Amino acid sequence: MMNKNKSVTLIIRSGEYFIYNSKEFDFFNISYCPEFDPNDFFAAARLLYQMSYSTEIKNLEQYVEILYKNEYRELLKVVIQGEIIKSTKDEKIILIDFSLDLGFKSDIVPHILSGKEKQQQERKRFALVITEPQYYDKYVNIMEALHLGIYKEVNEDWEVYLAIENQYPDLENLHGIVITGSTSTAFDMSENWKEPLVNFLREADKRQIKMVGICFGHQILAHCLGGEARKMTFVPHMQVGRLSLLTGLNFGEFQIKNLNVYQIHGDYVFELPKNSELLLSAPHCQNYAFKSNHLLGLQFHPEFNPIILIYFFWDLNNENLKETYLKECYESFKKGEDHQLAIWAYILNFLKNQ
Incomplete structure (x- = not known):
């Protein structure tokens, strides 16, 4: 049975003073529940926001509004730049240096931080390649928090690069790459940042560096490595919400027959890349995952x-589409439970040979 509670310890350090917060967050069984964000980086930023502005976030809609505020995004950046002292499937300890008037001297916190001194010296390098053209307009810091909150662990250096600025890591001694989703299309090569991205991915493929492609990343990997991505002309609009998939995949300790995943996409992989195997299929998309x-x-x-x-659709200018997408999301959230913990474990096992 899946452990749905993750113990998150948040330590905010201000000089020799600490604000110490530790509680059980219901991260994974999300039945449309606004109390806690399933990503601990966002939960940490939310706690900082509440403390800094003496406010309380009481419902989901209020929290979505907070995500759009520049003040929240600045705090999220602080959390991203914080340090993960410990990270396991059951526990995460995050240390943040932040100036607050509140605080106290603690005997508990130094004891928790003492484990930091015992960390191994050798550190592995990973790269997060962000492929979102609207990054600066809408998603600044959010994409880092979403991904690093899952993948970044102790004794790892995660470097963040923006493909839209032709930023890419040195492939020497690089252990793995995650390519994000995007509002752009993988098969439209007219944008000037696409060709350098394709060249980078092909070179990483030649070196057989571990790569995980998410949505657009999934499509661009297929499209530039012998497969093909296309627009889904056979559906009336983007496919959104939580979707249940029949799976025969091995998720270790998690026994899952129907895997629940979150989606938002209008394009798909028509043909798999060379030397890959099909992992998952959906009713509207046969090549839903490959390996x-x-x-x-x-x-x-x-x-x-x-x-x-919900955040993605909250400020859509097209009111009809907004209503359609939000309705489909709300309806899908009522079904089943969240399986992100098992999915993260599967990805980490692939990316890091755990």
Whole structure:
């Protein structure tokens, strides 16, 4: 049975003073519940926001509004730049240096932080390649928090690069790459940042560096490595919400027959890349996930949750589409339970040979 409670310890350090917060967060069984965000980076930023502005976030709609505020995004950046002292499937300890008037000297906190001194010296390098053209307009810091909150662990260096600025990591001694989703299309090469991205991915593929492609990342990996991505002309609009998939995949300790995933996409992989195998199919999309010895492509979003999906549609200018998408999301959230913990474990096992 899946452990649905994750113990998150948040330590906010201000000089020799600490604010110490530790509680059980209901991260994974999200039955449209606004109390806690399933991503602990967002929960940490929310706590900082509440403390800094003496406010309380009481419902989901209020929280979505907070996500759009520049003040929240600045706090989220602080959390991203914080340090993960410990990270396991059951516990995460985050240390943040932040100036607050409140605080106290603690005997507990130094004891928790003492484990930091015992960390191994050798650190592995990973890269998060962000492929969103609207990054600066809408998603600044949010994409880092969504992904690093899942993948970043102790003794790892995660470097963040913006493909829209032609930023890419040195492939030497790089252990793995995550390619994000995007509002752009994988098969439209007219945008000037696409060709450098394709060249980078092909070179990483030649070196057989582990790569995980999410949505657009899944499509661009297929499209540039012998497969093909296309627009879903056979559906009336983007496919959104939480979707249940029949799966025969092995999720270790998690026994899952119908895997629940979060999706938002209008394009799909028509043909798989060379030397890959099909992992998952959906009613509207046969090539929903694929795998090879060093590639993992996922059409769905392992970093998403109900709050984030609603956030994406909250300020749509097209009121009819907004109403359609929000209705479909709300309806889908009522069915089943959240399986992100099992999905994260599967990805981490692939990316880091755990």
